Amino acid sequence: MFTNRKTAIIFTAFILFLIIIKSTGLFNWYNMVTNTMEPAIKKHSNVFVSNLFKYDNNDIIVFEDKYFSEPVIFRLIGKTDDKIQIKSGALFVNGKKVNDENKLPEYKxxxxxxxxxxxxxxxxxxYEPAxxxxxxxxxxxxxxxxxxxxxxxxxxYDKSYEEKEIEETYNKKWxxxxxxxxVIPKSKLFVLxxxxxxxxxxxxxxxxxIEYVKGKVLF
Incomplete structure (x- = not known):
């Protein structure tokens, strides 16, 4: 009887501990619902996140956005005052070409x-519809x-290829x-x-x- 009661107390304390660290963001977990981050993170994988660690360009972060119904996972590319440009598929940050080793290219x-x-x-x-x-x-x-x-x-895509969704967002024919x-304005982030x-x-x-970032992906 004592053993069962002790086990129940320990189990309850553990559950409360998980609730506390999850609600505070000290340690959390999310499910990768898309193939956006393949091959680094495959669809349906779980990622573990913490808001205890500072994040920088090239880190993977989790954030909320009105565009999505749930928190999403992307790679951080640019922070406040960084200049972002993509030329013929090549990524440049502050005028320097990025060694974009994480990029999964698309081929004909x-x-x-x-x-x-x-x-x-x-x-x-x-898949065939592609x-x-x-x-x-x-x-x-x-x-x-x-x-x-x-x-x-x-x-x-060459420069003449039009993507209306990008044009609607930035009012540019990109x-x-x-x-x-x-150039990334104050308190904003650019992710890919x-x-x-x-x-x-x-x-x-x-x-x-920035205020909607839940934390940095640890593993």
Missing amino acids: VPRGLFFQIIESEKIFHS QLTYIDTFRVAAYRNYAKSLNLEELI NRDNFGPL GDNRGNSIDSRYFGLVD
């Missing part, structure tokens, strides 16, 4: 080859080395691969998804308010 894949590699673990977000032109070309996000081994051409320059060609991020929904 001929129809015949697409059906040969569709089950490969080295490609992401690949056709690019007519019925003979598909768009596939893939690891760089794998794409290089297949001699695939990276899909980069697109996902030709964006900015944009690693799965760059399949990510609705700050290029589309705008800047993130």
Whole structure:
């Protein structure tokens, strides 16, 4: 009887401890509901977050935004006064080209080859409705080395390609691969998804308010 009571007390205390640290943001957990951060974080993975740690560019953060119905997870690219620009798919921060090793590029894949590699673990977000032109070309996000081994051409939009959602947000004729320059105002953040060609991020929904950041992803 004593053992059962002691166990119940310990269990209750543990649950209360979890509630406290979760409600204060000291330690929290969230589910990755999209493929935006592949391959770093796969869809349906759980991430553990804390607001005890400072975050900086290239860290992965969790935040709330009116654009989404629940907290979301993205990589932090720019903070207050940083100048962000994307030129032909290449990311620049404060005039310096970023070693964008986390980026998952998107490639053009001929129809015949697409059906040969569709089950490969080295490609992401690949499905038949993702056709690019007519019925003979598909768009596939893939690891760089794998794409290089297949001699695939990276899909980069030129400046003439219009994306109305970006234009509505920034009142500029930018697109996902030709964006900015944009200087981040005070108390705002600019975020991108690693799965760059399949990510609705700050290029589309705008800047993130610092006050809505829940914390930094630890693992």
